[in-house]
Amino acid sequence: MKKTDVCVLISLLIIVGLLISSSPTFSQDEPSFSSWSLWLGGHYTGLNDFYKKVGEFDSGKEGALPEVLLNYSGYKGEKNLWFSGHYYDSKRISLELSGRSKEVLSGKVSYSSFYRQREKDLLSNLMVREATNQSASPPGGGKMVTHEDQTPNADFGYTRHQIKSDFEVKVPGKAKLKLIAAHRSILEKGEDQKIVSMHCSSCHLVSKSVDVDRRTHSASLGFEINPSNVFLSYMFSFRSFKSEAPVPVAFYDTAQNPINGTDLSGRVIFSGEEVPFGKLSQNQKLAHTVKVSTQMGKSKIFGSFTNSQAKNISEGLEIKSNGGTLKYVVNPSLKTKFIAQASLNRIENDTVGVDNPPWGKTDPALEDSEQFDFIRYSNLTRTEAKGSAEFIYQPQRKYRLSFSAGYQQIKRDDYPEAGADEKTNKLKFSIGGKYRPTSKFTGLLKFFLESIKNPAPYNLIFENPGKNYPSPFYYYQREELRYGQVTNQPTLVNGVELNLNLRPSPKASLSASLRASLGTNSDIDTLDLKQTKLQPTFSFNLTPTPKWNFFGNLSYIYNKSNGLAAVAMMDG
């Protein structure tokens, strides 16, 4: 952890301490209470040669390691303090300090870290030469794939440190004003694998070790006010990301025919030079959010509006969005409830003009025959509208029936494709029942159906290939197939959810559940898609004393996706 981050953590801890201690001193006869627990122990890990298989979030240290847990909870008068700390190993530590004073000030500061072990791709599947006329002199053709590991002994992984704080101040008065401030910093530091792929003079992949030093800082500031029957809140949020690690660079082979060495630089945008790769762009996001709610008789209305801007600082690109939601809940009678929700969101992503060199600029026969400049339109530029209504009927408290229907439309614009249907429309229906005769048993059953029109719009889920047909080059004769109407998204999903929970006593519970769904897509031209999901689960929980807990769970998950893969049919 960097020195500045340590300073931030210490500063925040001091702030919490000052906030708590700044409250007026209470008399000696104030009620007070404190309890703490310290657990000293350890854990042993035997890994032999399989430390890489331990898991993504285990640093894989072999042997006996000490472990410490410390908890403290106490109050004096109306001042409260909690602390918890856990040392698992040097890379997994958590600390949390929180306090509250007189229901006016409250604050929480926490630090946590863990190690994320990254897998290493040995690239061993990448070694082949195409079988062509090998007897000719020189041998004819022959695409070749090779690989190279420049850091064979590297141990990839990074440690993630997070510092987080939340503060609230309630201002005394009838307006019930509450000021809110929050902050979070995430630092990821370590080493990771990056692969450079070049495909001239041989398709050659190079594995490199690159530094990881990613920093994310976010902060929020706002207020909540409750003057009478109306709640109003405003929050300003800001987030920034920057990588402090040097941008990796790699030398890309000079573009030559792999056999006879003729110049192929007209087929690539760059070659024979050292260029950066795997660059992480600096970005920012800021947002303003307003939420309002009020109660009018038997009905309650909740609304929110958000304006946000996300920027790619490195490239000067921007996403703007404005969105609002509205929710209306009414109890026409003791036995009925009606919930209606609607939202509208507009997102605009900048378009970018991309200049590429023309095909074959160094080959007189092909010079300027194909242009590859294009304007990058974004499918993120869209208007999303959602609406739903749910009616709940509860003849008795132990029975409950609900019916709901919802509609969603995503309209993507900025696509100049003629005849393209840029809209995705979804219709959702569900019917559910709940039976809860006592607090000891709950049964839930729900059927749902979702119909989706145009889940991935034709020629829209992929960008426009940006070229003309027919093409003299075989690479493009398959463009239509590659950019065809293909998706893994279903057009019809229906399913059932069943959940039974039995709690014969506060110390024991049994539950069984079943979730099943079937998704199909009969609209697309190249796939017959069918997605089946089935998941029965059984679990129990037994807590004879607060210190003992026996817990068991058996869950079976069956997921099956049927689809025909589109096999290329060309020159092999």
Added chain:
Amino acid sequence: MRILKFTPLRFKVGVYLFIFSFLLISAAYVLGDSPPAAVVVGDEVCSACHEDITEGFKDNIHARLSVGDGNTCESCHGPGSRHAEEGDVALIINPARDYTRTGVNLCLNCHRGIDFTSWLGSTHSEMAGGCSDCHRIHSQEKSLLAKPQPQLCFGCHPDKMAQAQMPSHHPVLEGVISCSDCHSPHSGEVKHAFGGDSRELCFSCHSSLQGPFIFEHDPVNEDCKICHDPHGTVADKMLVQNEPFLCLSCHSMHFHTTLLGVEGEFTVPLHPERSGLSTKEGMKEAFLTKCTQCHSEIHGSDLPSQSTSGAGKALTR
């Protein structure tokens, strides 16, 4: 037969008579037969029978915030004199029990922050049995949770518990992050989502992927969950399917896949230092194993890929 006509005057007289009769009957009912109203009796009376609760409850945050001076229990349970005298559980307010009977949630009388404004109508509000399903109001635990996370959430969401055990998962079982780091159980909204689109929650931690990028991968713009299941998967990187099958569900294969490889050792003519052992199926192994070996910047990039034929859009750099 004479038909009584409802003239305005007669109508008014009728209304007055009805109201008077109603008041008279109500007064007779209330004054004549109603049981005496319960009165506040104080904590000590409650402790006499419920010592197991009141002993530990004095250090509970609710007890210390109670506005009732010595009437802590009754600030939530209502006046308890009749319950104390007769021992009938029906004569005392039990917020947990009464919520399931009447739908009235007493907790919301005090817990009125903006987080709770969208509680009504949320899935937890409608499907759970009230606050006491998750909170033990008399306990001394922080946040008064009935169990620590994630076990509390897994009780009703066993499918998520099963997914958390899968080879690729967020470190929830390791205790490093908790369910409430992403989910807001009271409002039904996702946390950290300060606007924009549905991917915002993911970007709050994976902020390097926010973009916008010059070269985009369109499903990334649609929804992270097209390719990832954040609760856990068998496939690496929480992918809903292993590579290359996930990629092939939208894209066609590289044509190189159908080529045959030579059998035996080979050396790249222009790069003698590059050599290896090729097999007949080598092209399939190379091009049908893991697409992201080459297309490593699958979430988007600002740098053009090498090939002109792909217009720089191949996301390999």
